[in-house]
Amino acid sequence: MNISRRRFFGHSVAGAAALVSIPSIVSGVISKRETAGNYSLIKKSDVILFQGDSITDAGRDKEKELPNNPKSFGSGYAFHIASTLLNDLPGLELTLYNRGISGNKVYQLAERWKKDCLDLKPDLLSILIGVNDYWHLRKGEYDGTVTVYENDYRALLQHTKEHLPDVKLVICEPFAVLETSAVDDSWMGPIKEYQVAAKKMAEEFNAVWVPFQKVFDEAIKHAPATYWTGDGVHPSMAGAKLMSEAWLRSVV
Amino acid sequence: MNISRRRFFGHSVAGAAALVSIPSIVSGVISKRETAGNYSLIKKSDVILFQGDSITDAGRDKEKELPNNPKSFGSGYAFHIASTLLNDLPGLELTLYNRGISGNKVYQLAERWKKDCLDLKPDLLSILIGVNDYWHLRKGEYDGTVTVYENDYRALLQHTKEHLPDVKLVICEPFAVLETSAVDDSWMGPIKEYQVAAKKMAEEFNAVWVPFQKVFDEAIKHAPATYWTGDGVHPSMAGAKLMSEAWLRSVV
Numbered sequence: 001m002n003i004s005r006r007r008f009f010g011h012s013v014a015g016a017a018a019l020v021s022i023p024s025i026v027s028g029v030i031s032k033r034e035t036a037g038n039y040s041l042i043k044k045s046d047v048i049l050f051q052g053d054s055i056t057d058a059g060r061d062k063e064k065e066l067p068n069n070p071k072s073f074g075s076g077y078a079f080h081i082a083s084t085l086l087n088d089l090p091g092l093e094l095t096l097y098n099r100g101i102s103g104n105k106v107y108q109l110a111e112r113w114k115k116d117c118l119d120l121k122p123d124l125l126s127i128l129i130g131v132n133d134y135w136h137l138r139k140g141e142y143d144g145t146v147t148v149y150e151n152d153y154r155a156l157l158q159h160t161k162e163h164l165p166d167v168k169l170v171i172c173e174p175f176a177v178l179e180t181s182a183v184d185d186s187w188m189g190p191i192k193e194y195q196v197a198a199k200k201m202a203e204e205f206n207a208v209w210v211p212f213q214k215v216f217d218e219a220i221k222h223a224p225a226t227y228w229t230g231d232g233v234h235p236s237m238a239g240a241k242l243m244s245e246a247w248l249r250s251v252v
Numbered sequence: 253m254n255i256s257r258r259r260f261f262g263h264s265v266a267g268a269a270a271l272v273s274i275p276s277i278v279s280g281v282i283s284k285r286e287t288a289g290n291y292s293l294i295k296k297s298d299v300i301l302f303q304g305d306s307i308t309d310a311g312r313d314k315e316k317e318l319p320n321n322p323k324s325f326g327s328g329y330a331f332h333i334a335s336t337l338l339n340d341l342p343g344l345e346l347t348l349y350n351r352g353i354s355g356n357k358v359y360q361l362a363e364r365w366k367k368d369c370l371d372l373k374p375d376l377l378s379i380l381i382g383v384n385d386y387w388h389l390r391k392g393e394y395d396g397t398v399t400v401y402e403n404d405y406r407a408l409l410q411h412t413k414e415h416l417p418d419v420k421l422v423i424c425e426p427f428a429v430l431e432t433s434a435v436d437d438s439w440m441g442p443i444k445e446y447q448v449a450a451k452k453m454a455e456e457f458n459a460v461w462v463p464f465q466k467v468f469d470e471a472i473k474h475a476p477a478t479y480w481t482g483d484g485v486h487p488s489m490a491g492a493k494l495m496s497e498a499w500l501r502s503v504v
Contacts, residue, residue, distance in 0.1 A: 059323065070327035070489055071311065077491075079327065080335065086490035087497065090475035223342035237322055237331075238338035245339065 005065045025222060026245045029214045039089060039252045041124060041168055041208075048085070050078035051109060051120035052129050052172070053114025055234060067095045074098060077235065078126075080244030085252070099123075105133045105142065106152040113156065118163045125167050126159065126247070128212075129153070130194045131172030131233050138190070146190070149195040157205045168252050169207035173198055176232050177216050179225040183232030209252050215246040277474060278497045281466045291341060291504045293329075293376060293420055293460075299347045300337070301374035302330035303361060304381050304424070307486060308352025319347045326350060329487065330378075332496030337504070349374075354420040357385045357394065365408065370415045377412065377419050378499070381405070382426030382446045383485050390442070398442070402449040409457045421459035422503050425450055428484050429468050431477040435484030460503050467498040 042048070050056050058076025066072040068086060073079040073096075082096040099116040101108070104245040106129050109116075117125065133149040136142035144152070160167060176183045176191045195213060219228050219242055228239040235243055266296075294300070302308050310328025318324040320338060325331040326394035334348040351368040353360070358381050361369075369377065371426060385401040396404070412419060428435045429445045454461040471480050472496055480491040487495055 049276070052489055068489055070492070073327070073489070075322035075327060075331065080332075083332065083489050083493040086488075087493035090471065090479060090490065208305070219342065227342060236338075237325070237335050238342065241335035241339035 007081070026215060026242070026249050029218045030211060030246060030249045042085065042089065042092065042094070043123070046090050046092065046094055046123040047121055047250060048082070048094060048124045049117060049120055049126070050081070050096075050098045051117060051125065051127045052102040053132050054099040054100070054102035056098060056128050056242070057102045058088070058098075058100070060098050060100070062101075065099070067097050072098065074100075076100075076240045077243035079208075080241055081126075081247050082139055084244065084248060093102075100128075102246050103132060103136075104129065105136060105144065106130070106149055106156060107144065110152060110156050110159070113159065117160065121164065122167055124154075125164075125209075126170035126172065126251075128174065128210075130171035130198055131176065131191070132188055134174075134187075135233070140206060146193045149194060150200065153197065153201050155198065155206065157201060161205065167178060169202075169205050170247070171198055171202040171205070171207040172212060172247070173211040173212045175212040175216055177220065177225045177229050178232065180229055180232030181226075187232075210247050210250040212243060212246060215242060233242050270415060277470050278467060278494070278501050281470045282498055282501045288447045293504060294337065294341065294344065294346070295375070296344050297347075298344065298375040299349070299373055300376045301369060301372055301378070302333070302348075302352060303369060304352040304377045305356040305384050306352070306354035307383070308350060308380050309354045310350075310352070310492065312350050312352070314353075315349070316453045317349070319349050324350065326352075327470065327489075328352075328368035329495035332493055332498050336496065336500060338417055345379050352380075352419065355384055355388075356381065357388060357396065358408060359396065360383070362404060362408050362411075363371075365411065369412065373416065374419055376422065377416075378424065378462075378503075380424035380426065380462075382450055383428065383443070386439075386442055387485070396447055398445045401446060402452065404447065406456065407452050409453060409454075413457065413473075421454075421457050422462060422499070423450055423454040423457070423459040424462040424499070425464045427458070427464040427468055429472065429477045429481050430484065431472075432481055432484030433478075439484075462499050464495060464498060464501040467494060488503075 055076060056078055058074030059081065060074030061071040064072060073082055078098045085094055085096065097120055107127060130149060133144060137144060174194050176187045199209060215227060227236065228242060229235050271399030307328060308330055310331065312326030313323040313363060316324060325334055331348045337346055349372055361381060382401060385396060389396060426446050428439045451461060479488065480494060482486050
């Protein structure tokens with residue numbers, strides 16, 4: 001047990017009285033959109049697509065890539081969101097896809113965008129991308145800077161809007177969490193730049209913004225960082241559910 | 253598109269206004285326990301175990317059988333419940349296992365009970381078993397009757413209480429849904445007998461009862477049966493989430 005686990009659990013009171021439930025954590029840091037809670041962004045027969053890297057991929061089976069299928073969805077935040085929407089909106093005939101792929105940076109989304117986005121004709125498109133753009137640069141495996149990230153991201157979104165002018169966009173904040181196996185202080189300055197760039201994209205393209213960083217920043221006040229994400233990048237079971245709650249509160 | 257899909261979707265109004273959300277379906281058919289909603293059954297450091305057949309198994313990876321791990325949990329109702337509890341109760345250091353195995357009948361739980369239940373020392377044990385006890389009998393692959401089911405179930409629970417006198421029990425109702433690929437009218441009389449036996453066990457052992465049948469009966473008023481379960485036994489993505497909502501409302 002590491003120091004932060006001891007710090008947290010050492011001070012917690014046994015039993016249920018000491019709980020702070022995470023719905024209240026999320027609601028404390030994300031303001032509800034005026035129309036949120038009534039699924040105003042989602043209509044009958046909508047196609048909803050989740051795009052991104054390993055955090056979105058979450059171990060999905062890439063053989064068949066079926067919509068509304070647990071194996072094709074993996075076990076991450078996208079699975080929780082899709083399951084919730086299918087359950088909450090039984091009359092709407094929604095078609096939901098997960099097409100996240102582990103290791104992807106924004107230019108790799110662009111390379112597969114026709115097959116994995118435009119051809120699916122999403123009505124709502126949710127993207128979480130950026131942590132590998134920084135991580136792979138940091139590891140010397142990639143030479144794109146944050147400027148490349150921003151320019152590639154803008155080009156991808158422009159291309160998307162040209163082909164799907166009515167698509168509703170959701171842009172999720174890339175995040176990193178300290179006191180975990182992969183993330184240390186030296187991450188936080190650079191990752192902030194990617195977050196600023198992603199938020200700029202949300203503003204330029206009138207997208208819904210999902211502020212994952214501040215959700216994790218709040219969550220780690222309630223349990224050690226590794227409870228939410230072992231390496232600081234990939235969420236645990238608790239972390240994936242937390243992300244889905246944040247997305248749902250921000251978007252629908 | 254089959255007849256029931258046309259019937260449902262033909263009459264639904266486009267857009268969000270026509271929605272009936274499933275939380276309201278569940279709350280319409282399951283009364284909240286007086287202490288429910290405050291997690292009064294769950295305490296710090298509790299071990300929670302899900303047991304059952306393929307519906308609980310839900311494609312879990314059986315190599316490592318780790319607690320609190322998405323691969324070891326599969327993609328069914330148990331994954332949703334566990335993710336929700338981990339997210340909602342970050343300070344409690346819960347340890348959650350899924351040990352459902354496809355095809356199991358109640359006597360097969362008994363055969364692996366030491367390893368897959370007693371040795372894990374659960375504080376809360378949730379069991380969903382029974383549909384194969386009927387289905388395999390029906391297919392001529394098994395000769396146990398509903399009386400065998402009840403007697404085996406009672407013996408299993410007595411054995412459990414002898415070794416774990418303080419364990420809190422949750423007994424889930426086996427269910428079957430009409431207008432699906434495997435279930436027809438001839439199921440409904442017999443399956444009712446298994447449901448009566450399971451409920452009797454819940455009463456004899458002072459267990460929390462999760463009435464899945466009436467939840468599905470209500471759900472199919474809002475979307476075709478195959479939206480919730482393709483074969484009438486195994487839930488879809490929507491159906492698994494529906495089950496988790498029913499469990500959470502019944503139990504915690």
